[in-house]
Amino acid sequence: MNLTINVNSTAHDIDVEADMPLLWVLRDVLGMTGTKFGCGAALCGACTVHLDGIAIRSCVMPVGNIADRAITTIEAIGSTPQGRAVQRAWLELEVVQCGYCQSGQIMAAAALLAKRPLPDDQDIDAAMSGNVCRCGTYQRIRSAIHHAAGLGRR
């Protein structure tokens, strides 16, 4: 079916099945590969994007259900204050190893900071435990979220 979706403030006209998950629309139809496929079942968070600022798993979100809500991906999260702070903190604390899960981690962290500008460790656990990292960068992610929160206050 013909749909129009709004990705990173740009309208895209697409012709896809309504049940196609947003992840594959982004990656295969629009060629935006920053959002990653990890499990296909909302178990790992690698595919996290924002829908009207809320972190969602794009691998289980049928594109037909999105309507006119604003989709934000890793490619554009740096234009939000939280996204910018998170990316900077990730660099300053050298969070990343293989990097495959980090698009999703950054999207989840940016959504957290938008909701809670000064999260405590429990807030971080609650917001981030759905995002799997097999390289084991969790402690740096935690520190970087606190660091990004500090950057946001300055």
Added chain:
Amino acid sequence: MKSLAILGRREFLKDAVTIGSGLVLSVAIPPAIRPSLADSAAFHAFAPNAFIRIDPEGMVTLMMPMAEMGQGVHTALAMLLAEELEVSLEQVKLEQAPSDDSLYANPILHVQSTGASTSIRAFWTPLRQAGAVARRLLLTAAASRWGVAPDSCLAKRGVVIHISSSRQLRYGELVHAAAVLPVPPLESVPLKHPSQFTLVGTSARRLDTPDKVVGRAQFGIDMKLPQMAIAAVAISPAFGGRLKSLNEEAALAVRGVRQMVRLVNAVAAVADDTWAAKKALAAAAIEWDDGPNGQVSSEQIIRQLEEASAHPGAVARHDGDPERAMMSAVRVVEAVYQLPFLAHAAMEPMNCTVHMHKDSCDIWVGTQVPTLTQVQVAELTGLPKSAVRVHNQYLGGGFGRRLEPDGNLLAARIAQHVDGPVKVIWSREEDIQHDMYRPCYLDRISAALDARGIPVAWKHRLCGSSVYSRYHPNLIKNGVDPDAVAGAAQPPYDLPNIHVEFVRVEPPGIPTSLWRGVGPTHNTFVVESFIDELAHTVKRDPVEYRKSLLIHNPRALGVLMLAAKKADWGRTLPERWGRGVALQFAYGSFAAQVVEAQVGVDGRVRVHRIVCAIDCGMVVNPDTIAAQMEGGALFGLTAALYGEITLKKGRVMESNFNDYRPMRMNEAPIVETHIVQSSEPPGGVGEVATATVSPAVANAVFAATGKRIRRLPIKALDLSR
């Protein structure tokens, strides 16, 4: 750079070669690195392998022989080169080297393979030599232009300076002159003394991070090519099974599906996009013939191991007279340990993009083994090796999974039926159910103690799959797989009477392979758990007991005492909390770890803190070492607590992150790393903490509960009060 790859070795030895307007310096590297102690990978000879290209702008390109999978090797190798070349890291650009073992083989592994924690050990000398020779040529070119003696000049940050006159020339201005100079013999170009290092030894920023935080880094799965199809794949669920039937009509009715490819043991749905391909596979209602392994189960494999463990194996080590010492002992302690199959579950599911042309083939993939891929695809297609081009990408985790080219070969088989490029993507379920697994093992171990409680005899029989018999058959000596016994044949302790043997037992149909930490993930668990058992048997403190067996091993003692001190060993903990220690020599590095764990009344194990001490010789990038200790510890801890692949009816029961459970943020401990200052040759770090953490946590659980973990994962034992 293809033209470089086809130049023969002799041409490289003769001269520096100018290609285009840039200077190409190629260096033949002598066999300068020898892993200092008994490492499993044997060491033969070097091929020339280090390339630098400097353009007239002064930009240095390093042809990167190794794959980046998160371990930081791209940055660390660039640091080695930049240090001796006297350029800043910002002046170095990386280009993934083409697949060519004659030029880019890992000097320890002899193929272009990134694994076994070897990259720094392998390239520590060659890349510094490559940089030093290049610097010498640029300096000579500048001196000759000024008509001064080369030793009156120095090089710094990409500039040659004549000291007394302060005249300066940038490297870019010197490339043409340097290109025609003869390359000096390597031995005539001294390397810096480590005390002169300004970059090596610092926590330089990683080169790959900026692209990775904005979603720009290109992983294998991110390939995009004109007209590219995307394929989803289903492999026979039972290992060794075959395709029986499928409803092709129904599959082709799915919108966007281009074709169905039938292979002997797999089906691929080739489509415009991943979603259509997945739907077509589901619609195809594939039926399989389970084949000869259709009844294989975990219970059967464990029974097979138990039976095999009654028989002697190939002798990996025999010192002294353990039998006699056993007879004179005051006390004999025996134990049986058992470890499960493990999957890798890298975050980037297996994938590979292949374009079969009429007389050549292009492959885009993130792989630890580009040249092995090249060889196997050449064999499959009948193409000459040089016509198979492997374009390596970033790896979304390797952990040993991408040391196997099976997925690349499968993609090539599919691509043989497809007109144009095709990207084959495995689902997470396929990724877990068609992994090549860390073998399961069963070990029988015993020790005889004298009146002081000291082990006067040590006997260890390991039973399990031999990965090297398939992967590195030339390294099997007298039936002993050096990887299978790594960490068991040479425990760090004084054990004058020791017998270690290996019984090879292959599980029917189950593919086994290398996994982060390889042999030591198994053997360090057994040896360090058992040493702990001995200490408790004779009522001695586990750290003090180990210390008493390390009189002749000062580096091992050093890391043990450092970890104990930093972890507040001996300080009282709350009830049902415990500390466990483990010690190891592997991958050329000494490491000790103390785990602090809490066992809930419900039996759940929560690890709060892991303290790592590592002596990996000279350090290239301390922050990368810390990152590897953090990541390695969590990878091993995840497996120790939860990791187990089980089999029923010849197929793997686990399928995704719900039942093959990764550690998550809310469960993750803090990992602290303490690095020993050392002038010893570098050791590996990528796998160290993975191997030490499983005994350390098991020993901590014992300290907390009095229950001994002899079988992993820990979740299998009831630890509730």
